[in-house]
Amino acid sequence: MSSQISVVKCDSYKPSLVEVALRRSVDLLGGITSFIKPGSTVLVKPNLLMSTGPENGITTHPEVVRQVIRILKEINCKVIVGDGPSIWGRYIDNVDEVYEVTGIKKLCKDERAELVTFDKRRMRDKYPLTVWLDKCDHLINLPKFKTHELTLITGAxxxxxxxxxxxxxxxxxxxxxxxxxxxxxxxxxxxxxxxDLTIIDGVLALEGDGPATSGKARSLGLLLAGSDCVALDTVMAKIMGIKSQEVLTTKEAARRGLGEGRLSEIKIQGEDIDKLKIKSFKLPTTSMSINNLAWPLKNIVKPLIRYYPYCLRVKCTACGHCVKVCPKKCITLESGGIYVDYKQCIACFCCQEACPAAAIGVRKSVLAKLIGL
Ligand code: SF4
Ligand code: SF4
Structure with missing residues (x-):
């Protein structure tokens, strides 16, 4: 397991800038052949969460995907591009619309890469994952640098x-x-x-109530690359101003020995992240750090702190996406907005993630408000 990653500046999605920055991010780690065998078949998985343009900072920018495809083609790889969006287009089941609006469809046509859907699946260890994992020799992961209401960060x-x-x-x-x-x-x-390789698109990041329309796009000007997703998420959290142990995925993966979660043990090539001038990154409402409370108060209040979704009626278009994605089926459409049955709600925030109109806010429980979380 290599805990070497690269952090490279890239001020915009101007193709020439992305080309230089992305190649540098990979070259600093020994070049593409350190991760990918020439002539192999590679599955490239960007974050195509929903049907929205790349200017909103929610989905991986097509220019980042383009440069990855070109680098792979230079070593004679066959490139397959695909994702399983949480929200499949305007009518939930229309992944083609997601590919169109995010710019990935045109990009794949231009670059002659095969664009696939993840509808066919195979039961692997515990979960049914796309069969394209079986058909490809390598996987390249292209996440977005974003916050997430449930998991704190949406990273590698x-x-x-x-x-x-x-x-x-x-x-x-x-x-x-x-x-x-x-x-x-x-x-x-x-x-x-x-x-085999992950490159995080943080040129335009998303802060606040991510990972979708309730978050706010923010220029960050960075690409992060490496093969250790735990190390990448650790460095991403540090840039956001979060301790890696607060990110439960990082903590769990490090505990299992799947990567390096200690910042001091990660070798960072390229930028010195301590010198990057990043003003406070806005975290999700649900992250209001309970960890700042003194023990034992933390353990007493933790089970009593709750966050709930609520409808911002002036923004709601009554599209019904949230109703379709709610795993507990506890949302109903009513005139002028939605109604949530809080007795059923599990605070997963899938509804907020699905909402195309940023019409779902986060309400804190009374205790959370009282103690200022
Ligand atoms: S938070 Fe989850 S369970 Fe609650 S209303 Fe939204 S989608 Fe449904
Ligand atoms: S809250 Fe959002 S997703 Fe739900 S109906 Fe209104 S606009 Fe659509």
Whole structure:
């Protein structure tokens, strides 16, 4: 396990800038052949969460994917591109619309890469993952640098949740809704389908109530690359101003020995992250750090702190996406907005992730408000 990663500046998605920065990020780690065998078949998995343009900072930018495809073609690889979006287009089941609007469809046509869907699956260790993992020799993971209401960050490990095909993701949310359980599920997937190379698109990042329309795009100007997703998420958390132990996926993966979660043990090539001038990165509402409370107060109040979704009625278009994705089926459409049955709600925030109109906010329980979390 290499715990060497690279952090490289890239100020915009201007193709010439992305080309130089992306090649540098890989070259600093020994070049593409350190990760990928020439002439092999490679599955490239960007984050194509929903039907939205790359200017919103929610999906991996096509220019990043383009440069990866070109580097792979130079060593005669066959390139397959695909993702399993949580929200399949305007009508949930329309992944083609996601590919169109995110710019990936045109890009794959231009670059002559095969674009596939993850609808066919095979039961692997514990979960049904896309059969394309079996058909390819290597996996390249292209996450986005984002926050996440449930998992705190959407980085290298979390992006692999898209390998789970179709609506089975909702089953996993429903059956493993407590954050530590969900983190274990994500780490199981990482353990089963470890990427050979991960490049995090942090040129345009997403802060606040990510990972979708309730977050805010923010220029960050960075690419992070490496093969150790635990190390990558550790460094990403550090840049966001979070201790890696607060990210449950990182903590669990490091505990299992799947990568390096200690910042001091990670060799960072390229930028000195201590010298990067990044002003405070806005974290999700649900992250209000309980860890800042003194022990034993932390352990007493932790089970009593709750966060709930609520409808911002002025923004709601009554599209019904949230109703379709809610794993507990506890949302109903009513005139002027949605109604949530809080007795059923498991606070998974799939509804907020699915909402195309940023119409779902986060409400804190009374105790959380009282103690200022
Ligand atoms: S209402 Fe939202 S947060 Fe609650 S269970 Fe449904 S999708 Fe999850
Ligand atoms: S809250 Fe969002 S997803 Fe739900 S119906 Fe309204 S606009 Fe659609």
């Amino acid at each position: 490990i979390k992006n692999l949740f898209g390998l789970v095909s179709g609506t089975y993701k909702l089953e996993l949310h429903k059956n493993n809704f407590a954050p530590p359980e969900f983190a274990k599920t994500l780490v199981d997937i990482y353990q089963d389908a470890k990427p």
